[in-house]
Each structure stands twice: as structure tokens, then as C-alpha cells.
Amino acid sequence: MDWLTKFPQIDPAVLLTVKRAIDGSLRGLTRSYGKAIENFFYPLQQVLIFFEKMISATPWPIVILVLAAVAWAAARSWKVVAGVVGTMVAIGLLGLWGDAMLTVSLVLTSTIFAILIGLPLGILMNRYQTAGRVMSTVLDVMQTMPPFVYLIPVVMLLGIGRVPGFIAVVIYALPPIIRLTDLGIRLVDKEVLEAADAYGCSRNQKLWKVQLPLAMPTIMAGINQTIMMALGMVVIASMIGVQGLGLNVLQAIANQYFTQGIFNGFAIVGIAIVFDRISQAYGRRLQKHRSVGHE
């Protein structure tokens, strides 16, 4: 009856051979293609360093002014602008300005990349339903796979630092923008599409002039989620040497510096709220515009 209580697993020796073979080939890959892979990612690394240097080197009043201007442009509300400026000043007063800028630059670059990759993928997912179902499974894997599982191979290939951290953040933050782009396009009223067909729109015209503009509020919600996910990954990314607020949190956890942890945690929350309010207010304004159009 032994086979009933004990699952008939594959022979451990076979499993071990498989594990060793895969690990060995990864190591072989590092040895023979490491340089090439690194060169491939070199432009990305330079872009990341450029963004980081640009944001870190910008004098703080200008950063606050730019953020306030963006907040005003997006939300047209003095309350939002005041909230954004107040949060950034608080972060600066706590002595976390430099680290916060490193984090902001990582989140900003990975969000931009996620949008650049995610928007077209979302459109494709909507257009080709079968491929969409496959992609949906892939997105599930990306969202639930524990990051360290793929981080360590990435570190072995690329070393520690910005690029592997960036890859981890993008993998984690990409799914919402893809899913919500797809959803937004699907939610466009049938009647509107029929009208577009009646006017003789081509497929591309329909997409760019009808579906995407009407899906914009949902897509904005997706971008908002992407930013939140990217900020959530900041601490994990710091475990492979990405500098910024995440590293402080990690240090605080390991040393039981409770207050340092709270300060840095709230700084991350503060940045999240700033991004969230700006992107949501923008999404809402888009929606308002639409409802006006309907009246």
C-alpha cells in the first residue's frame, strides 16, 4: 500500500540529473554569451543611467515645479497640486530626497517602457482572440511567479544593478496595462462601432479614431495600476542591488530600525499617491469629456 500514501514521484536521481543539466547550461550560457547579452542590454542600461542622472541632478525646486505643473495639467485642481507639492516637500524634509529621486526615476522609466510594450500588446490581444488567451496565461505567470525565481538567473547573466532590477519591475508591472487596454477596447459600445462602420472607417481608422479614444479612461486605469505595481516592486528590486528607497527599507527591516522603515515606507506611499492622483485625475477628466460628448 506504500504507493497509495506516497506519491509515485520521478526517480530523484533522474530529477537531479535534469536539475544539474539545466543549471549547467545556464552557467555555460553565462560563460559563452554573457558578454553578448550584456552588450545587448547596454543601451538600456545607458538609458536608465541617463534618466537617473537627469532626475537626480535636477535641482529640487525644478523637480517640484515640474511635478506641480504636470499635476495641474492633468487634474486642473489646486487641491491635487497642493497635495503633490506637500508630499514631495515632506519627503525632502525627512532627508530622503536623493533616494526618492532614484526610486522615481526607476518607476518612471519602467512605466514608460511598460506602456510602450503593453499598449500594442493589449491591442493585439484584443484583435487576435486565440493569441489573447495564450497571452492571458503568460500574464498570469508573470503576476504570480515569485520574483526571486527569475531574478537569480537574471543576476547570473547580467550581474547586479539597474538592468536586472528594471527587468523585474517591468515583468511585474506589465500585465495590468495589457489587460486593461484589451478590456477598454472591448467595452466600447457596439452602436458606436456600427456607426463607425457605417461611415466607412477602415480597421485602422476605427482603432485609432474610435476605439482607443473611447477606451482611454480604462487604459489610464491600467497605467495607474502599472505605476502602483512598479512602486510595489521597489523593495524586491533593491534585493538585487537597485539603490533608492527600497534599499533603505531592506536595511531597516534587517536592523530593526523601525522608524527608518516607516519613514521610507511612507515615502514610497507618498510617491505612489502623487502618481496615483495625477494619473487618476487625468483619467477622470477624459471621462468627463466623454460624458459631455454624449449629452
Next chain:
Amino acid sequence: MKKVLLSAAATALFGTGAYADCGDMSLAVFSWQSAEAMSNVDQFILNNGYGCNATIVAGDTVPTITAMIEKGQPDISSESTPSLLGDVYKSGAAEGRISQIGTAISDGQVSGWYIPQYVADAHPEIKTVEDAMAHPELFPAPEDPSKGGVLQGPEGWGDTVVTAQLYKALDGDSKGFELVPSGSGAALEGAITKAYEQKQGFIAAYWAPTSLLVKYPMLRLEGPHDDAEWARCTSVQDCPDPKVNYWKPAEMITLASADFAKSADPAVLEYFGKRSWTQAEVSQVMLWMTENQANGADAARWFVQNMPEVWTKWVPADVAEKVKAAAE
């Protein structure tokens, strides 16, 4: 505490043999391999030889030691390095909330800055940390090859603080170096593996005994050591004026919370008193673990089966019999 009382009551009622009052205990295990091997061996021997119900609790060093001091749980840390724990341990030991009940590794543990053997062979003149700091071009930083890099260990480790202070004392910035935080032990090992496989140069804060050192031979750079300075500044994170001060071999001891040290079964305390590894023995177990991708539990079983000459010295003959029988 309730659990302990319950199991004590149960053993009083049913009386299950010679070491029955051993009861529940928790063993702390840390994320590195030697701690995993040692804690699991302790668990195997205590559970099978002494009839204990030892469980293993995973955690990071400082949080775990803090929990032992503040909450009395976990009961045992099989392998700790007091000199790297700094104030947390010192104040806990001074208040009598945590104490040493045995030696973990008799020849201790040693941290340092390591450079790969192939670089050391090509440049035999590099022996000390100062020598290495004169050659930033040999140890390119991962993201900025124009500078030299010193890979730091996991955030929150004592070694990481020492590395930062040593770097500050050597004035690495002005010598064309930068300090590269790795964030976690896994990332540090990944970075070392990557650099080694591609035969690149690097300086990494690392420690022995570790299986990575067996797999990838590295040379430990040398440096001066001063105990007083170590306590004053080198191991203190916020100390503003560090001097060049290097690790000496640190003792590796077994720690117990005060409650446990008072109330534990004397036989168990005797076991921890006698149980002591050497670096070579631990390295052997770790090498086996790495080669077979085994976890701590597998390693404990393998160790009991294959290295009886080591552990049978730690336990009475009747216990040894039981442990041996359980490993079959």
C-alpha cells in the same frame, strides 16, 4: 509556553522514555548554507536521538536574534557570530536574556574581502586590501567599468557595515572605486558566479566556510585588526571616522534564549555543549549539498549516514544508536 506545559503534562502522564522531558523547541535557521546544514543536523539528532519535537524557524540574523532576546523565541540559534551582531547581542547578553550554550564551529568563521584566484595568480603582488585598492582597473564595477567596484554583502548584515566602514577608511571613492550594494545574499552569490564564469575581476565581501568558496577558489585579502577600534567604530554603522580595520576570525557559537537555557533538559544542553564542527567538516557537507542541490534536511540525513566519526563524539552511545537507526 502553553505548548511546553501541555507537552510536559503529556509526558508526565504517559512517560515516553529517558529523554521524554525534552519537549518542544524551535531552532533558528538563517539563509546561508552552513546555518541550514547545522540547524538541520541539530534537529535530526534532537528529534531522533532525544525524542524532542524540534521545529525549524527561518529568519534573517538580526531579526531572529532580536526575537530571541525580546520574546524568548526561537529557543536556539545553532550558529551565530556575536562579533558581527553588534549591539543587539551585546545588550541582550548583558541583560541575561540570551546566552552561549556551545561552540558552533571550533575554528570559527572568517569574513573578508575576496578576489578571484585567477586575478591573484596573475598579480601576485596583491595581498592586502590596500594593494587591491591601488588597482581599480583590475576590479571593474558591474555598471561602470571605468571605476573599480567593491561588492557589498546582504543589507543589514554586520559584514556589510564593516565593509562600508573599511571602504570609507580606505577612501575608496578617491581611489577610483565605488561601493556596490548587492541587497541580498542570493544576489551577491549570483554576481560572484557571473563574474567568475566570465573570468572578470571583482572584490567581494564574503565569508568562509561557504560552498561557493569551495566551488570558486578566491583569495582573502589581508588587513590589520584592532579589537578596541572594532568595537568603537568599525562595526558601528553611523561612526563618522573609521580607521582601516579588518576582520579577524570570529567565533561561531550556539546561542539560547534565557528561558530555554534555564528550563531545558540537561541532556539537550549537554549535547549543545559537546557539539562542535570544524570549518572543514562543514565545508564537506556544504559541498555535498551544492553538488546534489540538496536542502538542509537531506544534508542532515547524509551527514548522519556518512560522517559518523564526527557526530558520534557529541552524543552518548544509546542516543547514537537511535540516531543511526533513524537515518537508515
